[in-house]
Amino acid sequence: MERIIQQTDFDALSCKLAAISVGYLPSSSLQRLPVDLTRKYVQWHRDYLLSLKKFSRRAFGKVDKAIRLSFPVMNYGTYLRTIGIDTAILDFLNANEQVQVVNMGCGSDLRMLPLLQMFPHLTYVDIDYNDSVQLKNKILRENENLRSTLELSGEDATELPVLIDHKRYKLIACDLNDITETTRLLDTCTNRDVPTVIISECLLCYMHETESQSLISTVMTKYTHGLWISYDPIGGSQPNDRFGTIMQSNLKESRNLEMPTLMIYNSKEKYASRWSIAPNVIVNDMWEVYNTQVPEYERLRLRSLQFLDELEELKVMQTHYILMKAQW
Ligand code: SAM
Numbered sequence: 001m002e003r004i005i006q007q008t009d010f011d012a013l014s015c016k017l018a019a020i021s022v023g024y025l026p027s028s029s030l031q032r033l034p035v036d037l038t039r040k041y042v043q044w045h046r047d048y049l050l051s052l053k054k055f056s057r058r059a060f061g062k063v064d065k066a067i068r069l070s071f072p073v074m075n076y077g078t079y080l081r082t083i084g085i086d087t088a089i090l091d092f093l094n095a096n097e098q099v100q101v102v103n104m105g106c107g108s109d110l111r112m113l114p115l116l117q118m119f120p121h122l123t124y125v126d127i128d129y130n131d132s133v134q135l136k137n138k139i140l141r142e143n144e145n146l147r148s149t150l151e152l153s154g155e156d157a158t159e160l161p162v163l164i165d166h167k168r169y170k171l172i173a174c175d176l177n178d179i180t181e182t183t184r185l186l187d188t189c190t191n192r193d194v195p196t197v198i199i200s201e202c203l204l205c206y207m208h209e210t211e212s213q214s215l216i217s218t219v220m221t222k223y224t225h226g227l228w229i230s231y232d233p234i235g236g237s238q239p240n241d242r243f244g245t246i247m248q249s250n251l252k253e254s255r256n257l258e259m260p261t262l263m264i265y266n267s268k269e270k271y272a273s274r275w276s277i278a279p280n281v282i283v284n285d286m287w288e289v290y291n292t293q294v295p296e297y298e299r300l301r302l303r304s305l306q307f308l309d310e311l312e313e314l315k316v317m318q319t320h321y322i323l324m325k326a327q328w
Helices: 002-022 035-055 057-069 072-095 112-118 130-142 144-149 179-189 209-222 243-255 268-275 286-293 296-305 311-318
Strands: 100-104 123-128 162-165 169-173 196-201 226-233 280-285 321-327
Touching: 002 035, 002 057, 002 072, 002 130, 035 057, 035 112, 035 130, 035 144, 072 112, 072 196, 072 226, 072 286, 072 296, 072 311, 072 321, 100 112, 112 123, 112 144, 123 130, 123 179, 130 144, 130 162, 130 169, 162 179, 169 179, 179 209, 209 226, 209 268, 226 268, 268 280, 268 321, 280 286, 286 311, 286 321
Parallel strands: 100 123, 100 196, 123 169, 196 226
Antiparallel strands: 162 169, 226 321, 280 321
């Protein structure tokens, strides 16, 4: 199961690369990127894909094929997920002088690259399974542009489980189901008194109920002041809503993949109840994010990229993905 879950990172990566190749991302206005970082954002992702080819032709083939097969509703989804999370991070970073970000189940996500450049006092920790971060480590070190952006050496000077141990960026191997090890590693590489952003982007949906709840409670009690940003699918709670059950059976049939809590936390409210110890919890589905956070000029820009005639399909999909922000 672990390996099957790790492979989901290649889905996330291909969606991101597809959205970049058509021009949905980056959104220089909503991701608040200056001109030079807008250009670099595209180049970093291209470089990542090129290096992936050197280390895993199979993964590259999958990702490359998926990029070519992407269609507008998926690109909208990736766009919304990315700007939704980035906006929440940026608001927190702008409101607090010194911040640490911990991206749990980071996969191939590269959002640390622009953020570390934009916020000189930021420190950033990426965590994922050993195999996933081993690959990410190789790619980041192999490509000259990625390597120099993170000021890394070409060779692995560090040892497991900390694969990159730069003073502002750490890449760590850890099974987040193992709460003792997760706690130990967070203790060594973060500071409990620094305002902390925790990101879980399509992570908790692959974890079991007890383990995910233990992760949430343990991490929240560790940091004095923080913001947890979580993005996941929800199964749907209306009596005639079959989104979740169809999604579960498709995943099981096509890849033997499970989402154990999809039907447990099947509504926005149930999903958000997992962070109830936080005094301030906001949860929106991504259709609400589209309608409230994407200004008209940005919608016009999106419409100019690809013709989207499946608006109803977009609405059905996006009401089944949520963005939760819990602040304490
Ligand atoms: N967050 C990234 C993104 O959105 O681009 C990757 C998302 S991918 C769908 C899910 C990631 O969570 C994978 O990289 C997987 O290895 C990681 N993951 C799932 N369960 C995990 C666990 N128990 N410990 C560490 N990583 C885990």
